[in-house]
Amino acid sequence: MGPLHDEDVPRWWEALGLPGLIDIHTHFLPERMLRRVWAHFDDAGPLVGRPWPITYRWDEASRLAQLRRLGLRHFTALTYAHRPGMAADLTDFALKLAATEPDCVPSATFFPEVGVLEQVQSALERGARVFKIHAQVGGFDLREPVLDPVWGLLAESGVPVVVHVGSGPVPRPGFTGPDKLEGVMRRHPGLTAVVAHLGAPEYAEFLALAGTYPRLHLDTTMVFTDFFEAAAPFPPELLPRLAELPDRIVLGSDFPNIPYLYAHQLESLDRLRDLEPALDDDWLRAVCWFNGKRLLGV
């Protein structure tokens, strides 16, 4: 059985024979900005859609300590911009955090704006090992021409980019949906993209893309939890697909912006075996450790 409380998490990964966990989708932001993001969740703002009480509304030191207590050996500091002119500062923040917290993987972001290619080049030179962009919050189409050379550069570098382009929690016509990423992958089939939230709610379409593009991955962020199942349930008939792609599904959580305990994400993954026996201990080991290790190069 999966862990019910955060204190039970280390026992859970120990029982799997793992040295800990690797989470590709956690967030750190400059404190003032994080407060603003939390205010959006509090108000169930237009891009959030429903009440979303944040469990880990703590200061940065306490949040870092909690990830270490859970046994996260490597995690990310994903940031993302909602308008032009922010991405460079967010990248500076994330790279600085990684410089003082060695278990935090150097993370970066970008936005379709003048100078974006130079910004991404600079982030790579400063050691960025994962990027994040958010088409739903940012309000842009991944296929914007100014991003085309960026996708090319990232494909060449092999550095993964976590992409929120699914239509959850609230669709933004013109910006979200699988066709946007498909357009990018068609031009840059070698891009190491990680589809956030398993592409919710367009699970089937994004899993089909993963069948076409071997470098396409999907993260588990919030998927299968009671909270997500209530709004965007994962179709049970797709569970065998997850078992067929054991090297392409990677642990993500959205810590700290989650309305439940971290343990519940793991419990939700562990209980999948009741519905699909092939989602067994080996599958969990790949998802919770080996795939993240390979993607992040840690």
Ligand SMILES: [Zn+2]
């Ligand atoms: Zn997230």
